[in-house]
Amino acid sequence: MxxxxxxxxxxxxxxxxxxxxLDGVTTNPSIIAKSGREFIPLIEEICKIVTGPVSAEVxxxxxxxxxxxxxxxxxxxxxxxxxVPLTEAGLRVCKALSDNGTMxxxxxxxxxxxxxxxxxxxxxxxxxxxxxxxxxxxxxxELIEDIVGIYDNYGFETEVLVxxxxxxxxxxxxxxxxxxVVTCPPSVIKQLYxxxxxxxxxxxxxxxxxxxxxxxx
Ligand code: G3P
Numbered sequence: 420m421x422x423x424x425x426x427x428x429x430x431x432x433x434x435x436x437x438x439x440x441l442d443g444v445t446t447n448p449s450i451i452a453k454s455g456r457e458f459i460p461l462i463e464e465i466c467k468i469v470t471g472p473v474s475a476e477v478x479x480x481x482x483x484x485x486x487x488x489x490x491x492x493x494x495x496x497x498x499x500x501x502x503v504p505l506t507e508a509g510l511r512v513c514k515a516l517s518d519n520g521t522m523x524x525x526x527x528x529x530x531x532x533x534x535x536x537x538x539x540x541x542x543x544x545x546x547x548x549x550x551x552x553x554x555x556x557x558x559x560x561e562l563i564e565d566i567v568g569i570y571d572n573y574g575f576e577t578e579v580l581v582x583x584x585x586x587x588x589x590x591x592x593x594x595x596x597x598x599x600v601v602t603c604p605p606s607v608i609k610q611l612y613x614x615x616x617x618x619x620x621x622x623x624x625x626x627x628x629x630x631x632x633x634x635x636x
Contacts, residue, residue: 420590420593420594420598420599420600420601421442421443421471421599421600421601422435422440422441422442422600422601422602422603422608423441423442423443423444423445423471423472423474423580423600423601423602423603424441424443424444424445424602424603424604424605424608425444425445425446425450425582425584425602425603425604426444426446426450426604426605427444427446427450427451427453427454427456427461427465428454428605429464429465429468431605432444432465432468432469432605433468434605435605435608436468436469440608441469441471442471442600443469443471443472443473443474443500443600443602444465444469444471444472444473444474445473445474445502445524445546445580445582445602446462446465446473446474446475446476446502447474447476447502447526448476448478458475459495462475462492462495462496462499463495463496466495466496466498466499467496469498470498471498472498472499472500472522472524472543472544473496473498473499473500474499474500474501474502474524474526474544474602475492475495475499475500475501475502476501476502476503476526477489477492477501477502477503477512480504480506480508480509481508482508482511482512485503485508485509485512486512486515486516489501489503489512489516489521489523490516490521493516493521498522499521499522500522500523500524500543500544501516501521501522501523501524502523502524502525502526502546503516503523503524503525503526504525504526504527505525505526505527505528505529505533505536505537509525510525510536510537510540511540513525513537513540513541513542514540514541517540517541517542517543518541522543522544523541523542523543523544524542524543524544524545524546524580525537525540525542525544525545525546526546526548526582527546527548528545528546528547528548529547529548529551529552529562530562531562531565531566531569534547534566534569534570534577534579535569537577538570538573538575538577541577542577543577543578544577544578544579544580544599544600545566545577545578545579545580546580546581546582546602547559547562547563547566547579547581547582547583548582548583549562549563549581549582549583549584549585549589549593550583550584550585550589551583552583553585559583559589560589560592560593560596563579563581563592563593563596563598564596566579567579567596567597567598578599578600579598579599579600580598580599580600580601580602581593581598581600581601581602582601582602584601584602584603584604584607585607586607586610587607587610587611589601589603589607590603590607590608590611
């Protein structure tokens with residue numbers, strides 16, 4: 420399973436990379452707005468740090484402008500994945516860009532039908548938003564299970580990139596289902612380390628080792 424960081428925070432990206440837990444980065448207009456930084460230079464900086472795919476989203480909603488924005492973003496670095504919304508115009512852009520060899524991440528996916536269309540449009544990644552579905556008492560994980568099954572039925576190469584991840588169970592359940600990628604706030608990935616019995620057990624080992632009066636070095 421690949422871990423992507425759903426952030427534009429350079430320090431958090433470098434931290435995750437240092438732990439060997441960074442396979443890519445996803446951003447969206449809200450994440451960019453929150454950063455307070457200029458979009459293009461920020462994406463260029465991230466692409467220099469990250470060797471895996473870096474998703475940069477178009478801002479327009481019409482085909483003509485989206486295609487121009489997508490081509491500009493694709494030209495920033497070889498590891499850019501152009502992010503487009505799951506709309507008719509967005510999927511037209513997906514087809515055009517993917518036909519030209521550009522990675523495309525189709526975002527704002529909430530149904531298996533939408534995911535089927537994205538795969539047929541040649542998407543590199545499909546981003547179903549599990550947290551936002553859970554917020555409406557609709558099971559995000561059932562959607563992931565459905566999409567993975569449909570894609571397996573037809574051998575679609577589009578990678579299921581689980582997005583809107585809110586907690587470590589989203590990661591674990593996505594892995595159980597066999598999703599290709601999860602994109603998360605780095606803090607959620609780091610929560611996977613935590614268990615009170617690990618902390619308690621280590622404290623006991625340290626305490627008992629001290630009693631031996633020995634040193635390994
Ligand atoms: O970046 C796409 C997705 O991960 C957004 O998540 O938490 O805004 O629903 P969220």
